[in-house]
Amino acid sequence: METYGSDVWEAIGDPTRRAIMACLAGKELAVGELADELPVSRPAVSQHLKVLKNADLVAERTAGTRRIYRLNPAGVAALRDQLETFWSRALTGYQDIAAGRGGHATAGAENQFEEEE
Amino acid sequence: METYGSDVWEAIGDPTRRAIMACLAGKELAVGELADELPVSRPAVSQHLKVLKNADLVAERTAGTRRIYRLNPAGVAALRDQLETFWSRALTGYQDIAAGRGGHATAGAENQFEEEE
DNA sequence: ACGAACGGTAAGTCTAGGCTTACGTTATGC
C-alpha cells in the first residue's frame, strides 16, 4: 500500500539507523532519550529519524515539547514483505518459473533490487 | 551455521551489489558478462563480488580462464532468517515478552542490528 | 612457446552522506 519501498534500502543501510530501530523495538522513545542510548549527538539522531520517517519505518507522536517516536508496524511489515519476495525468488531460482512462462527472468528481480537513482 | 551475518548489511547496502545479486538470481554469470549488464566497469564488478563473497552471498566456480559466479543459497537463506527474526521482534513488540521475564528488553534487538564495528 | 582473453589487484580520485556546532522555533512552567 502507498509508496512503500521508496528508499528503504538506504534507510536500513546505516548502522546508526538500525540501532535506532532496535531501540524503538517494543517501546516509544523521545529524541533526547534515543540520543542518550546512542554514541551520536541529538541532531544526528534527529536527522536519522527524518530518513526513517520518510521511509515509513517510524511514526511520530507529539507530547508537549517532546517528540515521541515509535516503529511503524505497517512500514516495517511492507519492508519485510519486499525482502521476503526477493529472498524466495533468489533461493528457488525462479528461472524455472520463467521457463514455464517463456518470459525474460531477470526483470522481476531487478525491480526488487534497484528502485533508486 | 558458520560466521554468517558478519557484514551482510554492508553487502546488501550498495545498489550495484543488489543489482549483481539480481542478475545472478536463477543463472550463473561470468565477471565480464555481469559487467556487460551493469553500468560499471569490470574491475568494479570484481570488487563488489569480493564483498559479496566475503558475506557468503555468492559462490565461485572456475571454468578455464573465466570465473563463474552464482548465488549462495545457504548465505542468502541465513541473511533472510536474520532479517526475519528482527522483523518479527519489531512487529510483535517483544517488550511484553521481556516484561514477563524481567530482563532489559533492547538487548536482543540490538544484537540483531549492530554486529559491525 | 607465444599471444590473447579473462579477471583480480593497486593506486588514486571524487562524491555521498554521517556527524558536529550553532542557531531558530515552539511549548511549558513559574
Place this chain on the structure above:
DNA sequence: GCATAACGTAAGCCTAGACTTACCGTTCGT
C-alpha cells in the same frame, strides 16, 4: 511575559567507499 527545555534545521567538515585506469598473473588456443 520570560526563561527554559526539547527539537528541528543550516552550514560545514571529514571519512568511507564506489569507481576508474593501469598493471600483472593465469589459462587456453594454435
